Amino acid sequence: MASRSQPGGRAVTRAPRDIAHEGFLTHARSRWLKISLGLSALAIAVYVLTDPAPRPNGGSFAGYLLGTIGALMIVWLSLIGLRKRIITTKPFSLKAWTSAHVYLGLSLIVIGTLHTGFQLGWNVHSLSYVLMMIVIISGLYGIIVYARLPAQLSANRNEATQPQMLEAIRTLDRQLDTAAQPLDKASADLVRMSLEECEVSGNLWERLTGRHPKCGNKRARDAVQDIVSQQMRSGKPDPALTQILFLLERKDAALAQARRHIRMKTQLEIWLYIHVPVTMALLAALIAHILSVFLYW
Amino acid sequence: MSFVVRQISKRADGGDIIRTRTLEAPEITIGRGTDCDIQLPDLGVMLRHAKLTQLASGLVAIEATGGIPLEIAGKFLNRADLSVAETPEINIASHRLTLAPGEAPGAIAITAERVIAASDAADAAAETDIFSLRGAMPTKRTMAWALVALVFIIGLAWPLTEMIGRSPTLPADMVAAAARPANDGKGNKLTPALSAEAEAAHRGAFKPDVVWTSGPLSTAHAGLSRNCGSCHQQAFVATTDSSCVACHKPSVVPDHASAQRMAKGRLVPTGLGAAEAGIHNAFNLPEGRCASCHKEHEGPDGALMVAQSFCTDCHTGLSARLSDTKISNVSNWEDHPQFKATVVRAASATTPVFERVSLAGKASEQSGLLYPHDLHMSRTNSVANMVLKQGLPAKNGALSCNYCHTSDSDGVRFKPIEMEKACGACHDLAFAKDGPIVRTLPHGKPEQVAGIIRDFYLSQALSPRAGVQRLAFERRQPGRMAELELSGLRFASPAEARVRADAAIDSIFAKNGVCADCHVIRRTGASDAARRYEVAPVSLADHYLPKGRFPHNQHDSYDGKTGDAACVACHKGVPGSKASTDVLLPKVEQCRDCHGSPKVSTNVAASCNTCHGFHYGEGGQGGDYGPAKPKPATIAGAKAGKPGSGPALAGMPAGVASASGGAGAALARRFGG
Known part of the structure; x- marks a missing residue:
């Protein structure tokens, strides 16, 4: 029933709602999955089509480009901690935001890795990369347990609080x-x-x-x-x-x-106990990474 | 004789419930059992734990009956006598009994209470601790702050203290090593300047700013690994050329060309490239800096790994931008122009004229020397016989290439050819024997020859000595160096000796004389014998392709061949060359057989710097004998009639042949006088 009569004769139209539950993974027909795949493909194209000498690294043209994109994405991704505390449907619903968070975060595996040019070492730059990968992998783990465990949890609880x-x-x-x-x-x-x-x-x-x-x-x-x-x-x-x-x-x-x-x-x-503090450490490492690159340009 | 027992238990809201009983007995029992006088509901208490006996007024005895000692005033005792007036305390498991004088005379008050709470008081806070991770881990916020602080301290603050407080010094021996020529001509290439020990000493103690490194330094710079300030001199300013030239002086590492010509020759980027160049310029990173090509922190070979594209960026279509350039356009190895050899156009004792000639057609040169390679490499002719008889290095009679062309100390090229060493075994200039002493004409000094011969004959006419023999240069059996005695070396008068001497001089310089084997002789018509003949000057190129390097020693074996076979595999024309005017160098196609060809499995390097160098100065020749020193081919030659002016025959290039077809016959001949 889309509408019903109220006393006073005013007709109130209900907002159309999806009957079936749609999770953040498939939100808007996996819009953010597609965007992330496109972004990753673009990053790979930039990496492959440019031929920096003597070898690819973060200091080449493509390196700076991928690094800038990656850093901006990391900052935006970490803002979900603020966003989820604000209850609103705009500019994105939290579900849309989460969907984008998950898929854009995963695309950082491609963007971040290409930014390194596959050069790692014991330095503040690789620290940022390692911390980023820890955050992404813990997040991936979070998605997996969120998809699997609640049903088991409910079955085990057997109505008991x-x-x-x-x-x-x-x-x-x-x-x-x-x-x-x-x-x-x-x-x-x-x-x-x-x-x-x-x-x-x-x-x-x-x-x-x-x-x-x-x-x-x-x-x-x-x-x-x-x-x-x-x-x-x-x-x-x-x-x-x-x-x-x-x-x-x-x-x-x-x-x-x-x-x-x-x-x-x-x-x-447990994954949030890694995901959140390491994200903060990552933001700190990013600042050190970017600053040190230009201090010792 | 009574015990007043007050048992205190806690209510749920925290209040006390006190139950008081009076027991009229001299002895009471204490335990968990329901039959005990004082029952303590505590699993730590024995069923019959203790017995309390009144001994006298105000004096009791307590005895452990369950086998577990009692804790009284900090001691564990099985039995004790206690004065009630001292209000002793007895601890049993979680309970405590306190004795005190009762209100009634002779009565003893016993207070029993639980002093350690039972363990079932879990509250709402406990629930969160149990079911959430809050109970097992520090909060996320605490961990976040701790990690952020750690990262900032190690990654930023600590290195900053090093950066701000430093005063970098350059290691003196590294600076000295950088001042060495890239290649001093003795085979000393620019190699890592320092020994491993010296390098370790320069590395010194750990410096906190090494956490900012973006990768390991190149081998040559490894000694600066903990000396960041030697290159990174100013914060937020990219490493400048001044850091580089502090060690690498322009005198050692000359510019490729003047900065102005380089800028003019560089390809003007378009599209994305233009945007990139714009960004580079905006951040004060223009093209043409040392670091434009030499990227550091790229591992052991990093700084010297320069992409071929850096060369072709300018050399593709260079002539359109730099209209006065003499260099051909090159866009890649596949369209590398044909080699242009620097050949002798006009030989001269003092000022030979050289010319660059493309090998595309049939190149020729005019060295002034007569030398047919084919005669000397034949296996069947008289030369081959001579070679075999004398035991010269040869294969089946064909003289080995390296008999004349001996490699220089670094194996890259060849030593200058010396007539005495290379030709003397057969083309021998001995003219007389004075006892055991063989007298030889000086090579390269034709003006001396006439005098020597004349003096020889005149001295024999004026004061004849036995044992002096004139050796003939005439035809003899190959391999037989035997001297020919001339019986007629007796003169009636000095005039006759003079005539004979002139005849001998004429025969030496004659068309079929010993000199004409290899040289072009011109008769001047002068009456004086010393000025009558002029030997055409000989100039031999000692480096046909001076703008490139071709390390011959790395090509000792070629296509499965070694020795002479390897030489002629590239210098194909040599065995059949009849004239020294032939330029017997391989063409660029020959190199492509191996280098950079997708058709062969040994697809070896074919970048520009396989053969060429960048910092070789404007002439492009700096790579051979030190920096920026244009080096023309060695000049060699002699000119008759110019006394003292002719240096000895010194240089002989790979592939020079005789200009005179008929001269070959003169080889196995000596001429007499």
């Missing part, structure tokens, strides 16, 4: 604490291991991999499992310990879910 995940673990901790009160010291110590030596998140590596080899809960569960198995072979197991084992296993499952969540969220976030 983050506080609910934590609360489930805390509840199990309280139950364990209570259930362990009548136990002897050895068994109580095992439960303490689960309560006190078990971190949900961990350090950066544990977050990225989701692997917690020293997890106290896991060790406690394995130990209690051994005791219970032994008791089962020799007769009737201690019901209190069986109860503890049941709780430890439930906690293990709750931890696994939370940690999968953390792993995917970390993977979704």
